[in-house]
Amino acid sequence: MPAQDDAFRGLDPARTDPLNAPVLVARRGRGYWSARPGETSRALRPDRVATAWHDHQPLVIHKPATARRLGLDPVQLEAFDLLELFAFINPAETPPPTARGLAAALDVELPGADPAGEIACIRAIARRLLKVASIKLRLPEPAALLHEAAQAGWIWARPLIQASGAVPPADSWGLRVWGRLPEWQEQPPEGRPTQLGVLPEEAVQRLERLTGAGAEPRPEQRRYAMHASLTFAARHEGQGPALVLAEAGTGTGKTLGYIAPSSLWAEKNGGTVWISTYTKNLQKQIDDELDRLYPDPDEKARRVVVRKGRENYLCLLNYQEAMRRTDTGPDRAGLVLTARWIGATRDGALYGGDFPGWLSELVGRRATLDLTDHRGECIYSACEHYRRCFIERAQRRSRRARIVVANHALVMVQAATGGDDQYGPDRFVFDEGHHLFDAADAAFAVDLSGREGEELRRWIAGRETQRRSRARGLRDRVGDLVAGRPAAEEALAEAMRAARALPAEGWRQRLEDGLPEGPFEVFLARARGTVLARAAGDADAPYGLEAPVAPPAPDFIVAATELEAALRLLEVPLGRLSEALAGMLDEEADTLEPGDRARIDATARAISRRAAGLVKSWREMLGAVEEGPPAHHVDWLAIDRAFGRDVDVALKRRWIDPMLPFARVFGERARGLLVTSATLTGGRLPARAKATAPDGDGDPPATAETRDGLDWRTAFTRSGARHIPGTPQTLSLPSPFDYGASALALVVTDLRRSSADQISAAYRELFLAAEGGALGLFTAVRRLRVVHDRIAAALEEAGVSLYAQHVDPLDTATLVDIFRAEEESCLLGTDAVRDGVDVPGRSLRLLVADRVPWPRPDILHRARRLAFGGSHYDDAIVRLRLRQAFGRLIRAREDRGVFVLLDGALPTRLTTAFPEGVTVERVGIAEAIRRTRAFLHPQAGQDRDRRDGAGLPLPEASGNNRGPAVPGTRQPGDRQQDNRRPDDISG
Structure with missing residues (x-):
């Protein structure tokens, strides 16, 4: 090890306190080290930084990123990471993980761009946090968790105990933080909402209340609110929902424009409006805007719920089991930070909520993100945390809320399965409506894959190896419910036996070794062989591969037939088990407790979705291997790869037009649908739109779908309007910006x-x-x-x-x-x-x-291109992607x-x-x-x-602003060829 620099001598690591610790700031390939407060920083090569870091525990922000910039291994190095300190003192706050981000959150003077300014800022942040800690951490619960962290060996524990003088109380919950969470209470159903309509002028009045008296006049926003109110008009006759398509350019103010009539309808009728988005980012923006409607936080908590899929929320039972398995070390310290967050979080969402996204990298996934119920193994009322469960609380709150802000995937699942409310919502706002087609595509897709099969086996069988696992099989979830009922017990036992036909752990390696086990793995091996045989020179490529099913080889047909028979042996007992559980709700209606009834109902529906849904769909796909898929569908074989390695093999099925099942679900359930976006149409029609070309390259004369100089065909296709009875109401408002x-x-x-x-x-x-x-x-x-x-x-x-x-x-x-x-x-x-x-x-x-964001020319796209108008379909996708990209650029005047x-x-x-x-x-x-x-x-x-x-070569400019002929570069007017590789991921 190189000799120590004088700047590092005299610092005893055992006595280093954070306020007097060295500070390290990293740039790519170079570190800046300040050994003491007030000392000028020194630029050091990575090897010199490694020596100093090894001997002294510096103050840093985001240790893993700091080490990466220097090419060092963060696992081998200790540091006082200010992000960990921030997460403990200010849980459920999510500043960017940088010096500037923390400084802004703590009202500390922002750093300059140079390393010296950042070092000074880091010391100021440390002083501010320790000062706050001296007050906050004296409270009983943080004091108890702080001492838990000390026992786990957390680097910040002792300095914080010294700074705050925190003494753990004798009766603290400590890591058993669930004991401090309030229990939800069952509420009587509210019944169906009334159906009073919202008039356009009422929507404008509500909008004016939301924007405030001194707001800048925005006529486009008023027009938008009036148009959106048509979604909430009283329905007197006609079939299907009132469908409104509204395009509003950036800066129009569409969010408040649809919140105004939505909230008014919900208040008038005692109902719930679901506002759906595609991204969690927009969910958060809408939630922030709803502060205008409900400025009182307590009232907002009652009236507004942000919903996500079950897999986004922390599972308290998973947290408890992780706590029991981990006695000390980094995982235990990570659980302490997670416990702090659990006590402060608004809704318990680890994804897209108030959990800092950077924390999992600092303390590990096992203590954070892996604690979600991502496998659907919930045991409902059999769980001791059932009445404190974040997911159950969100579901119950959403039944009585006025506004639920959700995402497209969840809304489609809720609508297709009946959701968790017997009445359910019937008015929906789909913001980011240009993504509705993609969301429906994913929601109604079916993959018969190794990964899905392994997941189903784990869901049914639970733990099958000696490895530590939280996997809870069907016996764990329903064994006590079916005890003493011979028919149900037999169905459960049959399902457990039949699940052995599904892929077991290690199936990928067995496929590579040519040693598949069981009918499912044999089918995957045949599918993989088919794809590789038809991939020609791309078989060793690092990106995923695909191949058509037809014509199927004889051994592939045999493998499909045998797997279909094995899956039938699984589907039948699962169906019987689901029916037995559902029958208990009728037979024991007078004795079941509400929690047990909810558990039985949820479990029966979950089993039914797996049996009558997933397994049945798999059998239908296998039955179509020889004859081909049914109308409106396309099937193909695929190998998914990551970093050059196979990660999955699948037979895939998609709807050619996924808006067909979307329209069936919402056409039956909804009374009003608003589909809105800044990029809903295909944009302005080209000047040649007056004539129709037979090859699909031209544009038809003006119709309901090509009026006002705009191409509404894209909106009609991607919103489901073509399949919903009636003619949609349309509106397009340009952005007020001077582009x-x-x-x-x-x-x-x-x-x-x-x-x-x-x-x-x-x-x-x-x-x-x-x-x-x-x-x-x-x-x-x-x-x-x-x-x-x-x-x-x-x-x-x-x-x-x-x-x-x-x-x-x-x-x-x-x-x-x-x-x-x-x-x-x-x-x-x-x-x-x-x-x-x-x-x-x-x-x-x-x-x-x-590059021009052309869609990837895969099997699915080719089928859709044929169905949706050839080159016009390609052009519509590119226009949409370009409009979205350009729309990121100008967000304010x-x-x-x-x-x-x-x-x-x-x-x-x-x-x-x-x-x-x-x-x-x-x-x-x-x-x-x-x-x-x-x-x-x-x-x-x-x-x-x-x-x-x-x-690196860079062409020089010429007088015509086009650049001269440079060897290897393309000149204006050169013929273009589509040389995209199959790894293109646009869209």
Whole structure:
């Protein structure tokens, strides 16, 4: 080990206290170390940082990220991580995990961009947190948990005990934090709501109350609210729900526009309106806007519920079992931090709620995210925590709420299965309506796969190995219910035996070794062999593969027949078991306690969904292997891969038009549907829309679906309007922003998109020209990683931090939070950051997309393309994705931004995706860089020296702004070919 530097001598690690500890700030490949308060920081190579870090426990923010930037292993190094301290002192708060993020949350002076400023800020944050701790941690519960943390060896425990003088009370709940949670109480059903309508003028009056007397007049918002009120009009005659399609450009104020009539209808009728979104980010935004409607937090808690799927919530029984298994060490310390959060959380949601997304990386998934009920193993009223369960509480609150903010997937499942309310909602608002098609596609999909089969086996059989597992099988969940009932006991035993035909742990390795066990694994082996045989030269590719089922080989047909027979032996006893449980509700109606009745009902429905739903669908798919799928469906075989390794093998089935089952479900249940988005239509119709071309490339004359100069066909297709009786009410309101003055749209024409060097250089120079605040979008994860690796060091050297999906092990919401807080940072991402992300102001001033986001030409897409109009379907998808991407850029009137597409293959007909006032210019990359710098930083002029590109080729500009002929680059007018690889993930 190298000799210690003088700066590190004299510091005894055993006595280091956080306020006098060294501070470490990392940049890529270099660390900045300040040994003592007031001491100037020193820049050190990673090996020197490793030596200092090993001997001294520094103050850091986000230890894993700090170590990654230096190429060090965080597991081997201890540090006083201020994020852990923040999570203990301020549970259920979610600041971005950076110095700037913590400083803003604690009202500490924000740091400068240089390492010295960040070091000073870190010391100030530590002082502020320890000062707060001296007050907060004297309370009984945090004091008890603090001493639990000390016994677990948590690094912050002793300093906090010294700072606060916390003494654990004798009667504390400690880690048994569930004892402090309130119990929910059963309430009588409210009955069906009345059906009084909402008039347009009433909606406007409610809107004015929400916006306040001094609000800026917004006529577009008033029009929107009046139109949205048609969803809540009284129904007198006619079939099907009142369907309203409303497109409202960014800045219109559509959220309050539909909250106004929704809340008024709910109050008038004593009913519930479900507002559904596609992203958790928008769920949070809507929840924040509802503060205007219910400014009193207690009233809001009664009237508003944010709902997510069961797998998003912490399971108290899983937490308790983890606590019993873990006596000391990092997992125990992680459970202490989770306990602090449990005592403070609003709704218990580990995903998309008030749980810090960065905490699981600091303390491990076993003490955090793995505590959800992601396998559907709930035992309901048999659980000792049933009356304190976060999920059960949310379900009961939503039955009596006026507004439920949920997501598309949950709303579809609730509507299709009848939900947990015998009456259920009948008025729905689908925001982010452009994603309704994709959400329905996922909700009504069926995969007969190794992963699904293994999961079902675990759900039925429970623990089958000696490995530590929380898996609870059917016997654990219903054994006591069926005891003494011979028919039910026999059905349970038969189902347990039949489940042995499903894939067991280790099935992937057995498939690779050519040693499948049982009919399910044999079928998967035949499916895998079929895909590999038909993949030609792509068999060893790192991305997923697929192949059509037809024509099936004889041995594949035999394997399908044998698996279908084995699944029938499982479906029948599961069905009998479900019927037996349901019969108990009738036979013992006068003796069952409410909790037992709810448990039996929920368990019976869960078994029925597995038997009559999943297993039955699998059998139908296997029966169609030889003859082909039924009408309106498409089947295919697939191998899913990650990092070059097979992770799943499947026979997949999708609806060609998933809005058919959507329309069937909601057409029967709903009385009013509002489908809304900023990008609902296909945009402006091209000028040639007056004639119809027989090949589908032209546009028909103006109809109900192509009126007002807008292409409503996309909205009709993706909203289900084609399958719901009646003609929908439509409205499109443009954004009030002056896009011509606030935005540039540039298409770069002289890059060879297959050249990683050229694309990487373009991203680097554009990001530097913007001086950060840039979002890079990619249609393939592989290209994102390549570009990240090539440009990260250069940006870091220039003081611009770079973050990336699929590179940084943080969830997307946390990455976006960091990007939003750090105005000079850049973010690389795929479609998850293209849709539904709100980053107003300077934090996002440049958006760069690598390619035209054509849909991946897979088997499913080819079937849909044939059904939905050929090239028009492709064009509609690209327009939608471009509109969504551009929509991230300008979020407020004062925003300015540049959109750059690094692909000259964008057809002119698709430029109608951009808002009116935006002129799409085709330029060379050098000109795009100059235009970006001049537009975003006009005060700096356009005479800056260009960087040399660190050896990466970058075309020079010419007088025509298109760039000269550079070897290997494409010139304007060159014929374009679609060279997308199957790993493209657009959409």
